[in-house]
Amino acid sequence: MSLKPTIGIETHIELNTNTKMFCRCAVVDTDEPNISLCPTCIGLPGALPVPNKKAIEFITLLALSTGCEITSKGMFHRKNYFYPDLPKNYQISQFDLPVGLNGELEIVIDENKDYIQIERVHMEEDTGKSSHSGSGRIESATSTALDFNRSGVPLVEIVTKPVISSSKQAVAYIEELRQLSIDLNISEGRLEKGNLRFDANISVALEDSNELGTKVEIKNMNSLRSLERAIDFEIQRQTKALEDGVEIVQETRHWDENKEVTSTMRSKEGSADYRYFSDPDLPNMFLSDEFIKEVETLMPLLPKAQREELMTTGLSLSQSNILSKSDDWIKKLYVKVFDQTKDSVASYNWITGELQGQMRKANIEVLPEWFNDDYLSEIIELIKSNKISFTSAKIILTEILTAETTPSKVAEQKNLFQENDSEKISEMINQIIKENQDIVDRIKSGEDKLVGFLVGQLMKQSNGSVNPGMAKELLLKELEG
Amino acid sequence: MSNEFNIKNIAKLASINLSEEEQDSLSNDLSIILEHVNALSDLKLNSQQQEIFIHPLEKELELQDDEVVESLTHDEAISNAPESKDGKFVVPPSME
Amino acid sequence: MDVSHLSIREINSLFTKKEIKPSELYSKVFENAANSEAALHAHLTLFEEENIKKAAEADKRFSNSESASLLDGIPIAIKDNINIKNYKTTCSSKMLSNYTSPYDATVIEKLKQQNTLFTGKTNLDEFAMGSSTENSAFGLTKNPWNTDYVPGGSSGGSAASVGARSSIAALGSDTGGSIRQPASFCGLVGFKPTYGTVSRFGLVAFASSLDQIGPITKTVDDSRIIFSSISGEDSRDATSVINNQLDIPSDNTATIGVIKELMEDGISGEAKNEVNKVIEILKSKGYKVKEISIPIIKLSISIYYLIAPAECSANLARFDGVRYGLRVDGNTSYEMMENTRAEGFGAEVKRRILLGTYALSAGYYDEYYGKALQARKEMIDEFAKTFKDVDYLISPTTPTQAFKSGEKTSNPLEMYMSDLCTIPANLAGLPAISIPTGLSKDELPLGVQIMSKPLSDNSLLDFSEIIENEVQFDGQPKGWL
Numbered sequence A: 001m002s003l004k005p006t007i008g009i010e011t012h013i014e015l016n017t018n019t020k021m022f023c024r025c026a027v028v029d030t031d032e033p034n035i036s037l038c039p040t041c042i043g044l045p046g047a048l049p050v051p052n053k054k055a056i057e058f059i060t061l062l063a064l065s066t067g068c069e070i071t072s073k074g075m076f077h078r079k080n081y082f083y084p085d086l087p088k089n090y091q092i093s094q095f096d097l098p099v100g101l102n103g104e105l106e107i108v109i110d111e112n113k114d115y116i117q118i119e120r121v122h123m124e125e126d127t128g129k130s131s132h133s134g135s136g137r138i139e140s141a142t143s144t145a146l147d148f149n150r151s152g153v154p155l156v157e158i159v160t161k162p163v164i165s166s167s168k169q170a171v172a173y174i175e176e177l178r179q180l181s182i183d184l185n186i187s188e189g190r191l192e193k194g195n196l197r198f199d200a201n202i203s204v205a206l207e208d209s210n211e212l213g214t215k216v217e218i219k220n221m222n223s224l225r226s227l228e229r230a231i232d233f234e235i236q237r238q239t240k241a242l243e244d245g246v247e248i249v250q251e252t253r254h255w256d257e258n259k260e261v262t263s264t265m266r267s268k269e270g271s272a273d274y275r276y277f278s279d280p281d282l283p284n285m286f287l288s289d290e291f292i293k294e295v296e297t298l299m300p301l302l303p304k305a306q307r308e309e310l311m312t313t314g315l316s317l318s319q320s321n322i323l324s325k326s327d328d329w330i331k332k333l334y335v336k337v338f339d340q341t342k343d344s345v346a347s348y349n350w351i352t353g354e355l356q357g358q359m360r361k362a363n364i365e366v367l368p369e370w371f372n373d374d375y376l377s378e379i380i381e382l383i384k385s386n387k388i389s390f391t392s393a394k395i396i397l398t399e400i401l402t403a404e405t406t407p408s409k410v411a412e413q414k415n416l417f418q419e420n421d422s423e424k425i426s427e428m429i430n431q432i433i434k435e436n437q438d439i440v441d442r443i444k445s446g447e448d449k450l451v452g453f454l455v456g457q458l459m460k461q462s463n464g465s466v467n468p469g470m471a472k473e474l475l476l477k478e479l480e481g
Numbered sequence B: 001m002s003n004e005f006n007i008k009n010i011a012k013l014a015s016i017n018l019s020e021e022e023q024d025s026l027s028n029d030l031s032i033i034l035e036h037v038n039a040l041s042d043l044k045l046n047s048q049q050q051e052i053f054i055h056p057l058e059k060e061l062e063l064q065d066d067e068v069v070e071s072l073t074h075d076e077a078i079s080n081a082p083e084s085k086d087g088k089f090v091v092p093p094s095m096e
Numbered sequence C: 001m002d003v004s005h006l007s008i009r010e011i012n013s014l015f016t017k018k019e020i021k022p023s024e025l026y027s028k029v030f031e032n033a034a035n036s037e038a039a040l041h042a043h044l045t046l047f048e049e050e051n052i053k054k055a056a057e058a059d060k061r062f063s064n065s066e067s068a069s070l071l072d073g074i075p076i077a078i079k080d081n082i083n084i085k086n087y088k089t090t091c092s093s094k095m096l097s098n099y100t101s102p103y104d105a106t107v108i109e110k111l112k113q114q115n116t117l118f119t120g121k122t123n124l125d126e127f128a129m130g131s132s133t134e135n136s137a138f139g140l141t142k143n144p145w146n147t148d149y150v151p152g153g154s155s156g157g158s159a160a161s162v163g164a165r166s167s168i169a170a171l172g173s174d175t176g177g178s179i180r181q182p183a184s185f186c187g188l189v190g191f192k193p194t195y196g197t198v199s200r201f202g203l204v205a206f207a208s209s210l211d212q213i214g215p216i217t218k219t220v221d222d223s224r225i226i227f228s229s230i231s232g233e234d235s236r237d238a239t240s241v242i243n244n245q246l247d248i249p250s251d252n253t254a255t256i257g258v259i260k261e262l263m264e265d266g267i268s269g270e271a272k273n274e275v276n277k278v279i280e281i282l283k284s285k286g287y288k289v290k291e292i293s294i295p296i297i298k299l300s301i302s303i304y305y306l307i308a309p310a311e312c313s314a315n316l317a318r319f320d321g322v323r324y325g326l327r328v329d330g331n332t333s334y335e336m337m338e339n340t341r342a343e344g345f346g347a348e349v350k351r352r353i354l355l356g357t358y359a360l361s362a363g364y365y366d367e368y369y370g371k372a373l374q375a376r377k378e379m380i381d382e383f384a385k386t387f388k389d390v391d392y393l394i395s396p397t398t399p400t401q402a403f404k405s406g407e408k409t410s411n412p413l414e415m416y417m418s419d420l421c422t423i424p425a426n427l428a429g430l431p432a433i434s435i436p437t438g439l440s441k442d443e444l445p446l447g448v449q450i451m452s453k454p455l456s457d458n459s460l461l462d463f464s465e466i467i468e469n470e471v472q473f474d475g476q477p478k479g480w481l
């Protein structure tokens, strides 16, 4: 039986506006509960919603950037369901007239591009936060405590068409969406803070079937890792069920982070009928051409275009993709270093490999003030002109990350300029051969690997200042001769 | 129009725990009212599928600037809570 | 001379001339309350003590000639679905019997700026759902003209209070006639302004697209004064409109339309007589009067009893025992909410919530709520067409005089029918006023209703004042004063 999975993803993005969606309470990031509230966001009798202009700008920006058609004549609907963290027991959302329809997002997996069709982009409001107390296990919670600081925070929901076929694609999609929202400056994009939250609809059907299989919704995936594992688990579970002839039930399942399984969520009776209807507190919303044009002027260079630009420097698609998903300063640094060195691979490797690696290791989050953009170019040029070795270059980088100095100063102080004079190198080689006659003998009797040891000794004695390529060449000549 | 309704389902959707007695009397009331509003089904609309404006004066939505306005203090916000603890509203367990 | 019988402008003039002090009026009004409340139960709460100081302050302003407001020192009663900070807002519901509002409605802020005094909160049909003020969790209100009869509703407490002079004027709210019908039953002026001219922020919503706050007063001029004080666009209510008034002639160049559908079966002879009486007066003054027909008006009750319950089913979802109000415990949040709502709401509120829930539920939306929206739109268009030919529309306010307590409580539909003449103005957002014109053979007041096009409130008031002056209705309820 040949089976294929189909996945659709619903993502909620918390917008980084100053105020909430329908009131002017500050959006706060705090553990102190219930400190940013007003009659509207806790649903007091008589309170009314008024939408946030910035949030509408942001969602329009997102819809435009994903190539959606903008619904210029839109409206807000009420989605009705009872839940204690939903103050009005309806969520203001959008139903048949969302801000954006029929978009597309380019994603990258390795060296391949792919396109994920987007069904809709709509505006809504967040709920409060529940915490369940008791013995710690949710089933035996004895009470639920509610904090409404998050209640009413603007959310954009982006729904894909059921076009995703693997967990890898799903992860690439979320990574792309996250970067997009950061570049658009509409969200912090912090998954660990719940800035982006996603649910997946997964079904499995026969390879040649035109119809989708029974859809199962997975909730509670808080990281890309859990998204990937939950999808893989669910595809396997459904595949096995189909192979065993077990019927798949349409349901909502919960991803258990610890056990790494999905399990049926106890569903509330009668919760499926949301009774959407136009919110009578909010007149029809018209997005004028003027408004849309104004929003378009805010459009930054999108990740897709960034990748295209980076590829013109000579980087591969996957390298461009990684850079496009890096912090802004890294992207800028790359452009600067490449401009100066015209060497895309060296620029890329030094920035994404050595520089970021050393910074991570040393727990440095931002480049020190004195770290001049030109330094990396200087280091790359020094290597290219054989003035320093790669090993020395790493040492230089470490130094300039920790103290206010320059690459050439470090090279000088630490005596790292490379010895390129073959006579001087030969002198040193002769000395090494003398000191390691036993090794030389073993090499001659066939232990070729030990050549490397001798080169190593040479590098050590010269403090790494010898050009390693020349050293090896001369050493081999000497051994043969 | 179809006037069959399941009073239990509707009550569940509306989150109201009705007694058997109430179910009977409300079913009866709803039938009478629904029979009356069925008059609407005879209405031939002049213009089918018109754009619906939520506001009777067809006002367009105006948006508000993203500027913080101080409102309730924590104490004001929580002062009417039937139960609270450590600054949070407390309810019986809500986990599904 | 009993100052509590005077109009606001007359009282203000006495204050200004220092012939009487606000505190004296204040004492008189509470003396009237002391005489009438036990029998009528117009107020749920009286704010006597706390206002003594405010009355004294008003005295000072007038004695120093510092007052700039017509409403300074005028005791006004407030329907108990309008929030006043630090006072209870119960909506006459068990659900909110212990609820204290932490904020002021916009209309209250505005009245406070005018130094108005509040006599207290008045009784209403629970959450403004009803036409007799019999659906109050705190006992019914009686008609000051004859306590065997209802005062009308849902603003019955406000009307009874002005009728018994325990306030000089009152605020009510009108969703399907809840200001005009009780005003008519109590021999008063009741004015429902154009939808959106008065902010709904702080008015506990029944049906958001229909609700409007307005005055119940002894004279048209009193209504004008209050309307001008409470109207105006409010950034906290997205449905509020800029109060740009249209100027329509009120003199005898105006054309008056008599709505045929509201002069047919179901309208008592007495009610028709009042309309005909006014028509004769207008004709004699040279006004052009013609009969017009708006057939869709016959569907008003059907449209209304789908739209209003649908909106109320969501508006009242917030009353769940989580954040405020009544709580009846349960093992889970959901049980708690269901128990709370079962216990907290009265029969009429449940009836409408269930009706609205059903009308919005999956599979029924199109044939009920959707159809009602279309029909409402058509009615709005029909009125717009009519107002090309006529300037004002006249009809009875109510099909009959006030009915007896208990007379219509057994059949909800019969009660609903009593709003036949008033509902169309709410559906179309029109300004509408009820003016007392005479007494029935049972010595109960009767009134006529005048409607005009949206945003012609001031002209409507001017025209109504002409009728008021011509009719010279000077009946007063006996026994309390």
Ligand SMILES: [Mg+2]
Residues within 6 Å of the ligand: A093, A124, A157
């Ligand atoms: Mg959503």
Ligand SMILES: [Zn+2]
Residues within 6 Å of the ligand: A020, A023, A024, A025, A036, A037, A038, A039, A040, A041, A042, A152
């Ligand atoms: Zn708020």
